[in-house]
Amino acid sequence: MPLALYLLALAVFAMGTSEFMLAGLVPDIAADIDVSVGSAGLLTSAFAVGMVLGAPLMAAVARRWPARSALLGCVAVFALCHVVAATTASFTVLFGTRVVAAVANAGFLAVALSTAIGLVATDQKGRALAVLLSGTTLATVAGVPAGALLGTTLGWRAAFWAVALLCVPAGVAIVAGIRPGVAPASEVAAGPSLASELAALRAPRLLLAMALGALVNGGTFAVFTFVAPLVTGTAGLDEIWVPLALVLFGVGSFLGVTVAGRLSDRHSTRLLDVATPVLLLGWLALGVTATRPLLVLGLVLVQGVVAFAVGSTLIARVLHAAAGAPTMAGSYATAALNLGATAGPAVAAVSRSGSGDVGPVWVAAVLTGIALLLLLTSRRADPGRH
Incomplete structure (x- = not known):
């Protein structure tokens, strides 16, 4: 794999740390700013929301920009948002910085995805995506638990300052790894128009892949956002166990992305057929055994593996299905996954009022069940499609 992919993964690591670290900071933010845990979630x-809206918008705006300029601009805005967030006492301002930072993140990821798949052969797209997304999974292994630990010891604001500082080496990596003058898609001027790329959204195969990605990611984020109260509340563990739970989930997600990266180019259908039912069973098992600490920690690891194996395979499917939209394909994948990440935590927050800390797990089970039903229905309607 090209060195530029690994350098892009470093920037994804910084942004992924910010995206996921709230899972360990929600209770502290709620107490400091005087809002409910559900509101902080x-x-x-x-x-x-910023990712969903920002991905197609930024991809459309930046489709003719040099990749290095677009990526550096997104990193700079992202860092500034975290400086503002770390210094505000207003929940409204904090909420706004998360939206703007997400737009910058979406723009970065949309351009990075398009750039990544343009650096490798067609039959290596899955592996290229695995390298790029390893930045996200490593964020859950190292960055997110470190952020949770930093938040526990020095306060949640320290975690936001740390993310802002992480953006500095990420920017240096972009300058070192991406040549100036290279566009997100090298043939953009001679390629399809923006209108024709947007028209690709009418393709049933692309819509199916995006819907599946949104549902699966919605379930994953429903649980991940509220993993801290699940571990300390229902499971009855001390707060210090939250970083360990995040590490376990991160290790699992890294393994899941790595395995899927090896298999998704040639065996994506078989992987989805096996892993999606396992993912559903895992959420059901977590809901039933949520009061048993050892089982909770073990299932957090397993679900990290399976959820990210399924999710990364669906990202690859979206990019394959959107092959006729080279500069917008990355934004379609980003928007679909983050549509799930918007709805999942929102529904999970509501579920906590009726089902307590275990409510988000049942939300994940329902969303994954719908995805499995949709997958089986589409397979029955067209059994020859892979």
Whole structure:
């Protein structure tokens, strides 16, 4: 794999740390700013809203920009948002910074995805995506638990300052790894128009892949956003166990993305057929055994593996299905996954009022069940499609 992919993954690591670290900071933010835990959890939805809206918008605006300029601009805005967030006492301002930071993140990821798949052969797209997304999974392994630990010891604001500082080496990596003058898609001038790329959204195969990605990611984020109260509340563990739970989930997600990266180019159908039912069973098992600490920690690891294996495979499917939209394909994948990340935590926050800390797990089970039903229905309607 080209060195530029690994350098892009470093920037994804910085942004992924910010996106996911709220899972360990929600209770502290709620107490400091004097809002409910459910309201603080909506900061994740705010970030996802920015990703959903920002991905296609930024991809359309930046489709003719040099990739390095677009990526650097997004990193700079992202860092500034975290400086503002770390210094504000207003929940409204904090909410706004999450939306703007997410727009910058969406623009970065949309351009990075298009750039990544343009650096490798067609039959290596899955592996290229695995390298790029390893930045996200490593964020859950190292960055997010470190942010949670930093928040526990020095306060949640310290975690936001740390993310802002992480953007500095990420920017240096972009300058070092991406040549100036290279567009997100090298043939953009001779390629399809923006209108024809947007028309690709009418393709049933692309819509199906996006819907599946939104549902699966919605379930994953429903649980991940509220993993801290699940571990300390229902499971009855001390707060210090929250970073360990995040590490376990991160290790699992890294393994899931790595395995899927090896298999999704040739065996995506078989992987989805096996892993999606396992993902559903895992959420059901977590809901039933949520009062047993060891089982909760074990299932957090397993679900990290399966959820990210399914999710990354669906990202690859979206990009394959959107092959006729080279500069917008990355934004379609980003928007679909973050549509789920918007709805999942929002529904999970509501579920907590009726089902307590375990409510988000049942939300994940329902969303994954709908995805499995949709997958089986589409397979029955067209059994020859892969």
